Amino acid sequence: MAEHKEExxxxxxxxxxxxxxxxxxxxxxxxxxxxxxxxxxxxxVKAKIYRLFGRERPVHSVLGGGxxxxxxxxxxxxxxxxxxxxxxxxxxxxxxMEYHLLTLVCHCLILSLAxxxxxxxxxxxxxxxxxxxxxxxxxxDAAVNVALTLRYEINRGFATLREIxxxxxxxxxxxxxxxxxxxxxxxxxxxxxxxxxIVFMVLYTVPVLYEKYEDxxxxxxxxxxxxxxxxxxxFDEKCLSKIPKGPLKDKKH
Numbered sequence: 001m002a003e004h005k006e007e008x009x010x011x012x013x014x015x016x017x018x019x020x021x022x023x024x025x026x027x028x029x030x031x032x033x034x035x036x037x038x039x040x041x042x043x044x045v046k047a048k049i050y051r052l053f054g055r056e057r058p059v060h061s062v063l064g065g066g067x068x069x070x071x072x073x074x075x076x077x078x079x080x081x082x083x084x085x086x087x088x089x090x091x092x093x094x095x096x097m098e099y100h101l102l103t104l105v106c107h108c109l110i111l112s113l114a115x116x117x118x119x120x121x122x123x124x125x126x127x128x129x130x131x132x133x134x135x136x137x138x139x140x141d142a143a144v145n146v147a148l149t150l151r152y153e154i155n156r157g158f159a160t161l162r163e164i165x166x167x168x169x170x171x172x173x174x175x176x177x178x179x180x181x182x183x184x185x186x187x188x189x190x191x192x193x194x195x196x197x198i199v200f201m202v203l204y205t206v207p208v209l210y211e212k213y214e215d216x217x218x219x220x221x222x223x224x225x226x227x228x229x230x231x232x233x234x235f236d237e238k239c240l241s242k243i244p245k246g247p248l249k250d251k252k253h
Contacts, residue, residue, distance in 0.1 A: 084204060087200055
């Protein structure tokens with residue numbers, strides 16, 4: 001009887017431990033389910049958020065990632081600030097001080113060669129090592145890649161102009177005409193160098209500002225796109241739909 005009682009007590013204790021383990025495992029499963037459902041709901045909310053131009057990736061990935069994206073997004077403020085200071089200096093030299101490109105290049109080369117020449121000859125008298133002049137070469141692969149990329153972009157531009165000239169896409173035609181007209185207005189107000197500097201400043205400041213305030217900008221952009229679609233629908237109904245379109249391409253069977 002004593003042995004039977006000891007066995008019953010041990011069984012009760014083991015049942016308690018197993019019951020505790022099962023309850024803890026159930027609670028862990030519930031926590032995992034809750035966390036997974038919360039993550040799924042968060043992803044669903046992110047998917048519903050409007051992003052400009054249908055963007056689904058971060059700004060850094062859209063810009064191509066790597067060092068160019070880091071430079072534009074000011075990941076390293078010293079390097080980005082140095083590039084901005086260099087571009088501003090070039091614009092001041094040519095636009096404000098009215099320096100000419102050929103004159104500036106010749107003066108820079110004269111100064112550099114004079115310093116290196118004097119340093120190389122004076123190193124023997126002052127017992128110092130001569131300057132280490134690196135050998136500069138343009139890599140063949142880099143030159144070929146740049147040429148291929150430029151060729152691809154030019155051909156794509158020609159194909160777009162050809163498609164617009166066929167009269168099949170009125171919306172694209174109006175966008176291109178408006179863009180060219182805006183460029184002509186800007187060209188009449190400032191020269192090519194100033195226009196290039198303005199474009200550089202826009203491309204160098206807008207992405208980092210957008211990344212910092214993307215939620216507010218996307219919300220404003222969503223409202224603006226809704227209004228633009230309304231006005232475009234009205235304009236399409238009253239004007240564009242009445243304009244005869246060019247012949248469509250034959251469907252391939």
